[in-house]
Amino acid sequence: MQEALQILQKYWHYDAFRPVQEDIIRSVLEGNDTFGLMPTGGGKSLCFQVPAMVNEGLCLVISPLVALMKDQVNQLQARDIKAIALTGSIKPDELIALLDNCQFGNYKFLYLSPERLEQDWVLERIKALPISLIAIDEAHCVSQWGHDFRPSYLKIKNLKQHFTKIPFIALTASATPPVQEDIIGLLGLEAPKVFQQSFARHNLGYFIIKAEDKLYKLNQILTKNPQSAIIYVRNRKNCHEYAAQLKALGHKTTFYHGGLPVKEKEKNMVSWMQDETPVMVATSAFGMGIDKPDVKTVIHINLPENLESYYQEAGRAGRNGEKAFAVLISSPSDVVRAESQFLSVLPDTAFLKEVFVKLCNYFRIGYGEGINEEFPFSLNQFCGQYKFPAVKTFNALQFLDRQGILSLSQEFSEKVQIQFLIESREVIRYSSLNPDDATVISVILRSYPGIFDLQTNINTVFIAKKANTTEAKVLHLLEKLKNLNIVAYFSQQNESKITFLEVREDDRTINRVSKHLEKQNQVKQKQLDAVIRYVSDEGSCKSRLLLGYFGEKNTADCGICSYCTQKKPSSFTIEAIRTEIVRLLAGKDMTSRDLAAVLPTEEAEMLEALKQLLEHGIISFNTKNQYTLHKK
Structure with missing residues (x-):
């Protein structure tokens, strides 16, 4: 371990390993297959x-995320360590050259996606490389009970047949006990050494706060805790709205979301990292590679899809070891909205089959034909033609991609971007003078908040439908507004591509994978059920509920979550609170919000005191x- 420690100090400038890191590294160096379960921020890489x-x-590092691969390669190269990533966008000729570099260029790390292993010639070239270790990152993707199942991960086991004496290391930040068993079995790990770092975060208080007016509650929390914060919202529209409010x-x-231009993302990230704008409102796109230790509060405005992603996002608070808060603001309507957002957009077998058949017809592919044929593809136009819901259709296509039936390039940035260059009152004036436009x-202004502040991706098929017109007329109007210097208008030409990897066989194709689809949907339902139980359970410590979900038993109450703090005796009696309310109201009339802002007590206690005073x-x-x- 002395050499390992010297390498850590030389390249990463850390003085020592964390306890679980050291155990895992020792196991790998001893030649063991190794499984490590380490929460986000635990130093898995x-x-x-x-x-x-x-x-x-x-x-050889197998990772499912292109962004994560690029980030790790960049970090290694910055330390003068030779590393490359074989991402999906690399052409075959370039791929051959890169694999030659790996064989003869003294490289230390080769990153690739599991889908690359499905290409026989790539697999053969890998077998010829001087592999010393095979690392599987985000290993939960191998399990159909994991929250991000990737069927191509099942192919990794085949590497065991060739690299019989090479240790495998599987790592994940989130896996329940059944998923852990799946990972070990499906990867073919032989007598693996298993290491698990506790999911407990002793400085992080998990809070569930019930509130109908979420903006009011959000303002209260941020006023009380003005330090660095992340606020996770449902979508891009919410992102702009909450940031503005x-x-x-x-x-x-x-703010930060996947639709922002790269320069805008970088500018906003730097502004937040340097505390120029300490509050970051973001979608789930904000996460990978964030290393800001002094985040005081992470707030979720909506229910998360699963507790795995919630734990990871909430865990971005308090990495400096100081007291921090993970707050989920919940309202009674949240469950219905979450079911609509996460479950109603899941394709069933009938919908999957309809999408596949229509897709083949769309590109005029005959039965028994289509293998290796490639086509430019617009999701919006395809959904518009067949009146398919966009998100559900994308999920169906993504499922077909993960099953290896087709390849869907991940360039789903909508092809039209605009920004209004004149003030809103001038836009309204133009509309009154040009009623045809x-x-x-009006549809654009209602649908895309922030369109005066930055260049915004817009869905022209959606706009045309809402305005009861055609997409061609919408595009013509945008060109006209551009020529009048009313908008900055940019049309992207790099549409997505679809490549068919099998011949068209309709029923036979879909029936073969339908069992995987059904299992995937069951997993999504169970995961959302677990979220709902976590939020609605008012009789248990929130930390213990999370730890129990990840398989940690016999844990103690944390003492700092919303449940534990309510159990503690209040420093104010109800009588003292009543006296303070009467004193405040003697000065002026006040709403409950006014009182809550100044009373040093829990809201539930204040409401009880108000109830008694009214009675x-x-x-x-x-x-x-x-x-x-009351006037006597």
Whole structure:
């Protein structure tokens, strides 16, 4: 381990390993198959990077995320360590050259997606490389009970037949006990050494807060905790809206989502990292590679899809070891919305078959034909032609992609971007003078908040449908507005591509994979059920509920979550709270929100005191819906 420690100090400038890291690295260096379960921020990548640097030869890293591969390769190269990633966008000729570099260029790390292993010639070339270690990152993807199943991960086991004496290391940040068993079995790990770091975060308080007016509650939390914060929202529209509303309330706020231009993402990220705008409003696209230790609060405005992703996102708070908060603001309607967002968009077998058949017809592919044929593809136009819901259709296509039936290039940035260059009142004036254009402009303004502030991706098929016109007329209007210098208008030409990997066989094709689809949908349902139980259970410690979900038993109450803090005796008696309310109302009439902002007590206790004062006729309501002292 002395050499491993020297490498850690030389390349990563850390003085020592964390306890579980050291155990895992020792196991790998001893030649054992190894499984490591380490929460986000636990330093998983070092568990294979350090032993790979100790050993001669090349470390093969299998990872499902292009962005994650690129990020790790960039970090290694910045440390003068030779590493490359074979991403899906690389052409075959270039791929051959890169594999030659791996064989003869003294590289230490080769990153690739599991889908690359399905290409026989790539697999044959890999067998000829001087592999010393095979690392499987995000290993939960191998399990159909994991939250991000990738069928191509099942092919990894085939590497065992060739690299019989090479240790395998499988790593994940989130796996329940059944998923852990699946990972070990499906990867063919032989007598693996298993290491698990506890999911407990002793400085992080998990809070469930019930509130109908989420913006009001959000403002309360950020006012009380003005340090660095992340607010996770459902979609891009919410992202812009909450950022604008919080900014109007005086909070220094920025935002981040997948549709922003790269320069805008980088600018907003730097602004947040440097605390120029300490509040970041973001979608789930904000996450990979974030390493800001002083985040005080992570707030979820909506229910997450599963507890695995919630734990990872919430865990971005308090990495410096200081007290921090993970808050989920919940309202009674959230469950219905979550079911609509996560479950109603899941394709069943009938819908999957309809999408596949229509897709083949769309490209005029005959039965028994189509293998290796490639086509440019617009999701919006395809859904518009067949009146398919876009998200559900994308999920169906993504499933077909993961089953190896077709390949879907991940370039789903919508092809049209615009930004209004004149003030909103001038746009309204233009609309009144040009009534033929007014409906389309009105739909754009209603659908895309922030379109005056930055260049925004828009869905022209959606706009045309809402405005009861054609996409061609929408595009013609945008060109006209561009020529009048009313909008900046940019049309992207790099549409997505679909490649058919099998011949068209309709029923036979879909029936073969339908059992995987049904299991995937069952997993999604069970995961959402677990989220709902976590939010609705008012009789258990929130930390214990999370730890129990990940298989940790016999844990103690954390003492700092919403359940534990409510159990603690209040420093104020109800009588003292009543006295304080009467004193405040003697000065002026106040709403419950006004009182909550100044009373040093829990809201539930305040409401109980107000209820008692109303029942005894000491206070009453005035016409402005304020509490007032009863006039005798």
